[in-house]
Amino acid sequence: MxxxxxxxxxxxxxxxxxxxxxxxxxxxxxFSHGHSRLRISEGTPVQYLQGDGVVIVDEMELSLGKQSQPDGYISIYNHSEILWKKPVTIPVGEGQLIKFTQGGSAVFPAPEVIYYWLCIQRPGKHAEDDLVTYYIEAKVLGEDEDAAADKLLKLAENWEVPD
CATH class of the missing domain: 1.20.5 (Single alpha-helices involved in coiled-coils or other helix-helix interfaces)
Structure with missing residues (x-):
């Protein structure tokens, strides 16, 4: 036995x-397929933001995300208010830049924070799949929100999004 x-x-x-x-x-x-990555440095070795990573660049906290929603809807955080949306053209295609504020709830108030999401949508792998939205999230840490948006668009020139 x-x-x-x-x-x-x-x-x-x-x-x-x-x-x-x-x-x-x-x-x-x-680099895993199905996820995006963002080149954040040109040095040797080249540095990428990918997966669940977070990095601070020029007074922005950057992260990557993706979501699948019916009809291509983009879902932002609870207790948020969209300030504006505008179409943008970047090397990976036509996208959307969204500026919104997020504060705490009525029960847990918190100072409002400015966020930018730069979103690109791609079809799912199968015909019945929803659109997949890939986004770069930029939480503004400094005072210059316009400079943060410009820097985000500049960084997006090196964004790799699956087809």
Whole structure:
């Protein structure tokens, strides 16, 4: 009976190691398909913002996101107010720049923060899929909101979005 259990344990360990290696290969390295990435430096090595990362550049906290909504609707944060939306053309295509404020709720008030979302929409992988909205989120940390919007559009020249 002991020899049988050793074989079962050995097989389980081998499966776990191989499975972990496959998962690391698929998700733990490089640029994953289905997600966008943003080049934030030209130096050596080139630095990218991708995945769940957050980086501060020129008084903006930058992050990347994506969402799927019916009819291409773009859903911003709760307790937010859209100040304006405008169409933009960047190297990855026609998009939309949205400026909004976000404050706390009535129960948990917080100072208002200015955000910009630069959004690009792509069709889903299958005909029945909704549109996928990829966005760069810029939380403005400084006082110059116009400069933040200009810098965001400049950074977007190096944005890679899946087709």
């Amino acid at each position: 002991g020899r049988k259990w050793r074989k079962i344990v050995l097989i389980a360990v081998v499966c776990l190691v191989l499975g972990g290696g496959v998962l690391y290969w698929l998700y733990g390295t490089g």
